[in-house]
Amino acid sequence: MTLPGIFSPDKLNRDDPAPAYRRLQTLVSEAIASGELKPGAALPSERELAVQLGISRVTVRKAIVGLVEDGLIVQRHGSGNYVAGGPERLVQSLSQLYSFTEDMKSRGREAGTRWLSRERAQANADEAGLLGIAEGEMVIRLRRLRLADGEPIAVEWSLTPASVLADPQDVGASLYETFRARGYKPARAVQHFTAINVDAETAKLLQIPVGSAALDIHRITRLEDGRIVESSRSIFRGDAYDFVAELGIGA
Amino acid sequence: MTLPGIFSPDKLNRDDPAPAYRRLQTLVSEAIASGELKPGAALPSERELAVQLGISRVTVRKAIVGLVEDGLIVQRHGSGNYVAGGPERLVQSLSQLYSFTEDMKSRGREAGTRWLSRERAQANADEAGLLGIAEGEMVIRLRRLRLADGEPIAVEWSLTPASVLADPQDVGASLYETFRARGYKPARAVQHFTAINVDAETAKLLQIPVGSAALDIHRITRLEDGRIVESSRSIFRGDAYDFVAELGIGA
DNA sequence: CACCATAATACCAGAGTAATACCAACATAA
């Protein structure tokens, strides 16, 4: 499956001073992100790409290698290069903090949220400890189901100081966007994750069998100055969601 | 991505009595702040900037050095100058995230290893695909149990090309240390995390009930030049181990 | 005078790119 429109010389954006191999990487990764290139789809051969784009095959290969390292492309010797992924599985990076909504959008999936509860209350001792505030201070408790194309993917609890978000009804599609709009810019987060067997209530919400394995993620998100803006817990279905961590040597 | 219009002589604000290099610094940092120059974007070459702006290359370089010191620009010798951030994700330390021994020590627990099997064999088609080698080439298959204070925590499979590690008996406490001692320095890895319900065999090894939730981690580790040095799978008990990931905010 | 800013020029080291050749693996046709 070749889509000639994707790989024409004008698509390489000659105005961009970046090296050609990088521009090709960008072209392909954006086509994959937008859904124009589907998982499992074959790319034109390296020789063909070189001709179509008016660049050297070495340059094409360098781009392909980068895409392979990013996990977007799979090379099959003698057969061709293919977009990675078969049975579509949602993957979220652990290197950057993405909001669920942005993540789904970048994949051409429709993100949805079903609110289970939203309340404003006084922080109990546990909550105060989590947020680094005094017991009794006002907090916002949010509980929601996250959907992808209408299918439940995760159930989430978020706890945030009322000083950051006064009214729980104020939250739009993205909690982080709401924070930013109010001048609170999430900068760093620490996540602890492990695996659990879901109880009956969660199983029902996620529409999976009781006892199914799920990823259990606790996250503390901070502003640049270290103040805690959110403490959350998310339970992601193990059968539909992967997390990816990129590791390197040194800084 | 880059708008040629950013770098024309009239953009240098000749009415400003500040030195030219400072005016160029201002021009670039404002373009970055406004979003006109995105993280990861390439700047025109120093020579091109000098011509476009009608100034000396020395002056351009002085501005670039200032921007580098401010952390806004990254220089890549032979490649170009790029806006900082963007594709440069927060990359966590390979040794930090994946040294089981160090991790256990930091938790005040004693790490141990029990070898289940070590063999040298010819790569089947799946293994060849994972390692990017030819089917039939020699590989080393390692299977072990990871212990904390004598209690099984994880079961792991590692697959590595025999060119990297000829004799499976050579592996010391740390597989990566063994690679390094042989001149193969792991530089980057990608890990996929998901949650599974363990089967009977794994449950027996980990001494947990069949169907218990566990973290299932697949990792591909590469050398600096992109060659794959290891493909592994680890199953960590969900009730006894959690992973920590620190996240930064992307652009 | 000392220091800074700027220009022009020269050269070096590293990365990017092109053209070419050949090999290994796979796909397809006969």
Place this chain on the structure above:
DNA sequence: TTATGTTGGTATTACTCTGGTATTATGGTG
């Protein structure tokens, strides 16, 4: 099954472009 064509994979040589460094020279300012 064999033969052929196409694919990715590797290597070599060569060239260009990039940032990096250095030198000499001139002008402006305190």
